[in-house]
Amino acid sequence: MRSKHLLGIIVFISLLLATFLSGSAYAVTNGQPDSGNNWPYVGLVVVDEWNGSDIVPMWRGTGSLISPTVVLTAGHLTENALAARVWFDVGPIKAVWDDPPGHYPYAGPDSVEAAEIYTHPDYEIYGSPALPEWISHDVGILILSEPVYLSEYGLLPDEGLVDTLKMMTPVDQVGYGVQEMWRGGGQPFWYGLRMRYFAPAGLITSKHVFSDEFMKLTANSAKGKGGTAFGDSGGPNLLGATNIILGVTSWGTNYQCAGVSYVQRVDTADVLDWIYTEFGSLLQP
Numbered sequence: 284m285r286s287k288h289l290l291g292i293i294v295f296i297s298l299l300l301a302t303f304l305s306g307s308a309y310a311v312t313n314g315q316p317d318s319g320n321n322w323p324y325v326g327l328v329v330v331d332e333w334n335g336s337d338i339v340p341m342w343r344g345t346g347s348l349i350s351p352t353v354v355l356t357a358g359h360l361t362e363n364a365l366a367a368r369v370w371f372d373v374g375p376i377k378a379v380w381d382d383p384p385g386h387y388p389y390a391g392p393d394s395v396e397a398a399e400i401y402t403h404p405d406y407e408i409y410g411s412p413a414l415p416e417w418i419s420h421d422v423g424i425l426i427l428s429e430p431v432y433l434s435e436y437g438l439l440p441d442e443g444l445v446d447t448l449k450m451m452t453p454v455d456q457v458g459y460g461v462q463e464m465w466r467g468g469g470q471p472f473w474y475g476l477r478m479r480y481f482a483p484a485g486l487i488t489s490k491h492v493f494s495d496e497f498m499k500l501t502a503n504s505a506k507g508k509g510g511t512a513f514g515d516s517g518g519p520n521l522l523g524a525t526n527i528i529l530g531v532t533s534w535g536t537n538y539q540c541a542g543v544s545y546v547q548r549v550d551t552a553d554v555l556d557w558i559y560t561e562f563g564s565l566l567q568p
Contacts, residue, residue, distance in 0.1 A: 314480025317457070320373050324348040324436045324526070325479060325519060327376060327459040328356055328425070329388045331366040338365050340388035343477075345458035345518030347437035347528060350566045351430035354397070355437065355558075356517030357531050357547065358406035361423025367397040371431060374459070374478030387477060399426035403557055419496060421533045421547040422554050423517070424562060437519055437528045439558065439566075440550040444522075445498055445529055451485040453523025454500055458515030458532060484520070487543070498530050498546040520546045 317325075325347050332341040346356035346369060354369055361367070368390050370376050376393070377385025386393055403420040459479055487499040498520065519528045530546035548554070559566075 314456075314458075314460070314482045317373050317479040317481055322457045322479065322481065322519075322521075322526075323371065323433050325457045326354065326369040326371040327374075327387075327477060327479070328354070328360060328367060328369050328517060329394075330360055330364045332363055333365060342516075343388070343459065344516040345460070345532070346425060347457075347519040347531075348431060348433065349437045349439060349528070349558075351432055351436075352427045353562055353565050354425040354427065355519070355528065355531060355549070356423045356425060357533060358402045358421040358423045359408070359418075359533070360517050361400050361402040361425070362406060364400050367400055367425055368394040369397070369425065369427065370394050370477075372479075375476040376478070378477070395431060396428045397425040398428040400424075401426075401561070403554065405553065418534065420553060422531060422549070422557075424558070426562070426565065435526055437521075438526050439555065440522075440527050440529055442550055442552055442555055444527075444550045445486075445548055448486055448488065448522075450488045451501075452488075454484045454486055454498075454529065455481055455521040455523055456484050456500075456515070456518065456532065457481045457521065458518030460515035460518075483523075484544075493545060496548055496551060497533065498548055500544050500546060 325345060328344045328346045329340050330342040330344065331338050334341065342360060344356060344360040346354040346360075348371075349355050370387065370393060372393065376387050377383070378387040379385065379389060385391065390396055401424040403422040405420040406422070407419050409417045409419070457479065458481075459477060484500040487501065489499070491499055493499070500520070515532045518532045520530045520532060521527060522529055528549050530548045530550075532544070533547040534545050
């Protein structure tokens, strides 16, 4: 039973990398199911990479449609990706081991393949999260092989929007991260259905070493704040009650996904210029 539902092995504890697709997941969110399909443009992303002997599904993350064929996600998902696909179901999304079986994490009629995969040209990981400015330009783009038509999409922000927001401005975090913690003998682990969840967070506007590139958000599940986790990587962090994407989930400082999380800002000149220059012709519905 466990082997069917545990979806991740930590590689970088502080980085909110998408989970491996087998093994144990080590993170938890404070999310609530998207029962009303309020964020239909947010999808579950599975990335294929080379495991040393074959091309296999390696990571699960989240992305947002910003047009019928363009998905905005995290650079640490798209970097080195050999293939990717996206599900836009609220969930639970059926896996090959479910009864009846689905297709996740493999391609199937319930998913849309990425025809092209891009990572911001200045994306880089410099080392440990203990170092100042250790990661940069954590943004990626998927171009889908076929359009997904919706009544609304995620909206790119105006340049510098985050700098105009007040302390504790509401931010809606949306993603397909793991949700539930299992406690028994030994080390606890986290698991959960492959579903779209959201969690409320608040913007911390104090200046910090990452503030030019990253938003700093509350993430305290015990107090009902925030709670991004493994599998939420690349998911949108929306200006409260809007579809304006302020940034994409990138990394956190706490093993328990409590305290503070960091979100790669999308409103920077570097990110917006890259998106509009390279993909602007695809952004119109």
